[in-house]
Amino acid sequence: MRPFSYEKAPTASAAAAAAARNPDAKFIAGGTNLLDLMKLEIERPAHLIDVNGTGLDKLETSPDGGLRIGALVRNTDLAADMRVRREYPLLSRALLAGASGQLRNKATTAGNLLQRTRCPYFYDTNQACNKRDPGSGCSALQGFSRQLAVIGSSDACIATHPSDMAIAMRALDATVETALADGTTRKIPIADFHTLPGNTPHIENTLQKGELITAVTLPKPVGGKQLYHKVRDRSSYAFALVSVGLIVQPDGGGRVAVGGIAHKPWRVEAAEAELPRGAKAVTARLLEGARPTRDNEFKLTLVERTLEVVLSEARSAG
Amino acid sequence: MQGPGNFDLSRRDVLKLGVAATAAPLVAQSAQATADSPVVQSVTLNMNGKIHALQLDTRTTLLDAVREHLQLTGSKKGCDHGQCGACTMLVDGRRINSCLTLAVMHQGQKVTTIEGLGTPGKMHPMQTAFVKHDGFQCGYCTPGQICSAVAVLREIQQGIPSHVSAALDAKMQATPEEIRERMSGNICRCGAYSNIVEAITEVAQNPVKVSA
Numbered sequence: 001m002r003p004f005s006y007e008k009a010p011t012a013s014a015a016a017a018a019a020a021r022n023p024d025a026k027f028i029a030g031g032t033n034l035l036d037l038m039k040l041e042i043e044r045p046a047h048l049i050d051v052n053g054t055g056l057d058k059l060e061t062s063p064d065g066g067l068r069i070g071a072l073v074r075n076t077d078l079a080a081d082m083r084v085r086r087e088y089p090l091l092s093r094a095l096l097a098g099a100s101g102q103l104r105n106k107a108t109t110a111g112n113l114l115q116r117t118r119c120p121y122f123y124d125t126n127q128a129c130n131k132r133d134p135g136s137g138c139s140a141l142q143g144f145s146r147q148l149a150v151i152g153s154s155d156a157c158i159a160t161h162p163s164d165m166a167i168a169m170r171a172l173d174a175t176v177e178t179a180l181a182d183g184t185t186r187k188i189p190i191a192d193f194h195t196l197p198g199n200t201p202h203i204e205n206t207l208q209k210g211e212l213i214t215a216v217t218l219p220k221p222v223g224g225k226q227l228y229h230k231v232r233d234r235s236s237y238a239f240a241l242v243s244v245g246l247i248v249q250p251d252g253g254g255r256v257a258v259g260g261i262a263h264k265p266w267r268v269e270a271a272e273a274e275l276p277r278g279a280k281a282v283t284a285r286l287l288e289g290a291r292p293t294r295d296n297e298f299k300l301t302l303v304e305r306t307l308e309v310v311l312s313e314a315r316s317a318g
Numbered sequence: 319m320q321g322p323g324n325f326d327l328s329r330r331d332v333l334k335l336g337v338a339a340t341a342a343p344l345v346a347q348s349a350q351a352t353a354d355s356p357v358v359q360s361v362t363l364n365m366n367g368k369i370h371a372l373q374l375d376t377r378t379t380l381l382d383a384v385r386e387h388l389q390l391t392g393s394k395k396g397c398d399h400g401q402c403g404a405c406t407m408l409v410d411g412r413r414i415n416s417c418l419t420l421a422v423m424h425q426g427q428k429v430t431t432i433e434g435l436g437t438p439g440k441m442h443p444m445q446t447a448f449v450k451h452d453g454f455q456c457g458y459c460t461p462g463q464i465c466s467a468v469a470v471l472r473e474i475q476q477g478i479p480s481h482v483s484a485a486l487d488a489k490m491q492a493t494p495e496e497i498r499e500r501m502s503g504n505i506c507r508c509g510a511y512s513n514i515v516e517a518i519t520e521v522a523q524n525p526v527k528v529s530a
Contacts, residue, residue: 001377002354003354003355003356003357003375003376003377004357004376004377005357005376006357006359006376006420006422028420028423031418031419031420031423032400032415032418032419035379035418035419035420036399036400036418039398039399048376048420050422050423052423076412076473076478079478079479080476080477080478080479082487085479085486085487086486086487089486092479092486093481093486096479096480096481096483097481099503100403100502100503100504101413101466101469101470101473101500101501101502101503102400102403102406102413102414102415102466102503103400103415103418103503105412105413105414106414106415106418106419236481236498236499236502237502237503
């Protein structure tokens with residue numbers, strides 16, 4: 001790990017101001033992904049701004065009947081909150097499908113959205129990776145790509161976003177609230193938050209430099225049956241090959257977001273219109289333009305079958 | 319030359335000297351304030367009820383502070399990347415991977431390691447159960463397994479759901495299926511899993527004994 005200086009910020013605005021003063025700084029909250037990457041010198045901040053003392057750890061009902069989730073709310077606490085369990089069960093289920101008990105106790109809501117890919121070629125510093133070292137190439141394209149993206153990818157990068165929680169946030173139409181060093185704030189719809197790799201896979205979201213996530217908000221509960229199904233190589237503590245978050249309403253309409261297949265949570269609103277016609281019809285629209293590798297083309301079938309599993313589970317749940 | 323068991327230098331001292339020797343040039347550089355200089359800060363840790371004031375390189379993980387600076391070597395370094403759980407400690411009662419957090423971030427928090435749960439003369443009920451059910455072979459993962467298991471039963475008592483809980487708002491039960499899922503962040507390469515589940519199940523059935 002490279003040496004770094006460390007400070008603990010008392011407020012969100014102080015943290016954003018500190019980031020503006022230190023161009024090589026990173027915010028640290030849970031640290032479960034950042035420190036992992038710092039040990040491998042994939043992340044090399046010269047300064048760490050600890051935001052754990054900023055008080056952004058509240059879970060509150062918002063005036064519009066939705067939920068305001070402080071950036072520092074830990075994954076365990078968010079999944080266990082009774083409002084989330086009863087009114088946003090998709091979010092609880094997605095969180096509980098991710099990581100381990102130890103990691104969920106530490107990992108935060110904002111950090112979960114910002115975690116980096118687990119593409120093995122990103123982690124192996126001997127390999128070419130445009131995300132880690134822009135312009136160096138992509139070893140994954142000709143490598144073992146079984147776990148990697150099948151859609152929205154580019155010739156520069158076929159990495160996936162690893163988060164389960166973000167799949168639920170995308171289906172629930174969350175909004176990301178931020179603070180900037182100049183004292184202003186922004187609200188970014190989750191659909192506009194994560195980006196596709198294109199020619200700049202090192203850019204993974206639309207945050208500006210030094211912009212701090214302060215909260216993630218959810219609109220008032222949408223009801224329906226909410227299910228999350230994750231397919232992985234072992235039954236616990238593994239990243240998704242494919243995961244499906246589903247909200248289905250009594251009239252057969254609903255929402256679908258898919259994880260494990262793209263550089264961001266994958267949701268195509270036009271595909272949701274096909275829900276009454278079943279998994280095959282939805283998947284055909286959802287995966288239009290897919291460009292899988294020989295290693296991961298099985299994911300196209302797996303998405304359809306996983307969606308069929310959750311749709312039939314929703315039907316049998318009465 | 320002295321006889322076995324009476325060395326002037328323990329293996330740990332030799333390792334520390336090695337670290338000191340390699341660290342010396344870096345410390346000399348730090349006065350020049352180059353970009354690669356280590357940064358040292360004061361940290362006060364509350365370890366198993368005792369307060370320790372330390373001067374630590376900011377890079378020091380909680381695990382390394384506890385093992386290398388406080389000589390509490392019960393907590394183990396397995397993968398050092400949050401994948402194996404051998405370093406599991408309780409911070410303010412919650413289990414975390416101590417390898418994935420910095421010591422400087424835990425000023426004022428109450429940290430409990432296996433040494434704080436029990437002693438050979440007065441074992442924690444979870445330790446007793448692991449011995450009774452042979453919940454280990456080589457023992458390397460065991461301190462992390464036991465810290466994690468104590469927290470798992472507390473999480474179940476608090477009603478925190480898991481991936482395998484059938485209903486999200488029902489009372490949580492310490493079934494073998496729940497214990498397996500909740501313990502999935504603790505790897506045992508000897509494969510003592512079935513005995514570990516039996517040990518935790520026994521303690522779960524006697525909740526009065528669960529403490530610390």
